[in-house]
Amino acid sequence: MRKEKVSFEIERAREDQLDELARLYLEGYKGLEEYSYTHPDDVKAYMEWLWRRDPEGIFVAKANGKIVGFVAGDSNWFSKREHKKVGAIHEIVVHPDYRGMGIGQALMKRILEYFKEKGLHTAELWVGDENYKAIDFYRKLGFKEKGQYNYWVRMTLDLNHSKAQ
Ligand SMILES: CC(C)(COP(=O)(O)OP(=O)(O)OC[C@H]1O[C@@H](n2cnc3c(N)ncnc32)[C@H](O)[C@@H]1OP(=O)(O)O)[C@@H](O)C(=O)NCCC(=O)NCCS
16 A cells, blocks of 8 residues: 655665664564564674675665665676576665655666666566565566575566566
8 A cells, every 4th residue: 555655765875874774674674584684793794795795786765864765786696597697686675664655666666777777687586485565566566486495486577578667
């Protein structure tokens, strides 16, 4: 269900924002702990890993001057399943108070545009098999389920025929 709109902008993340992203991640994954890191040290290490993977591939959504969502993409990911380099979406989180306002969708559009700028043809992500909200969200953007490994569902999107842009 769509809530009242807020105005927000999407910007490239800076390294000095990683601690803020870690706090947002912990807040955003409440209730989904089986699919997330929960110890602050692990979350910090994860944010640093995301940054190292692709420092240009993290985008934040800002509303009223504060970060309310981010997406972490990776234009250097080699997919074993696709046997080629893909644009991997490692993470997307929107603060619970700001969900259902189109912020997640805007972040996804930005990362998919970035992958296209990098000449990539496929986007790939893994989502928890009972994270139905996120699965629906990705389906709406045109992602398709491509099998499962343990409790992770793999989804891909053809960037050349994507309705998300
Ligand atoms: C998944 C997530 C990023 C979506 O962000 P969001 O800002 O709420 O998404 P949007 O408002 O852009 O919604 C886009 C579409 O997704 C669907 N959607 C989003 N929230 C929904 C909800 N609560 N219930 C049903 N559908 C929902 C809607 O169909 C919406 O389409 P619409 O434009 O027709 O309304 C957010 O729920 C989140 O942070 N979840 C926790 C972290 C997580 O699970 N990340 C994914 C890990 S793989």
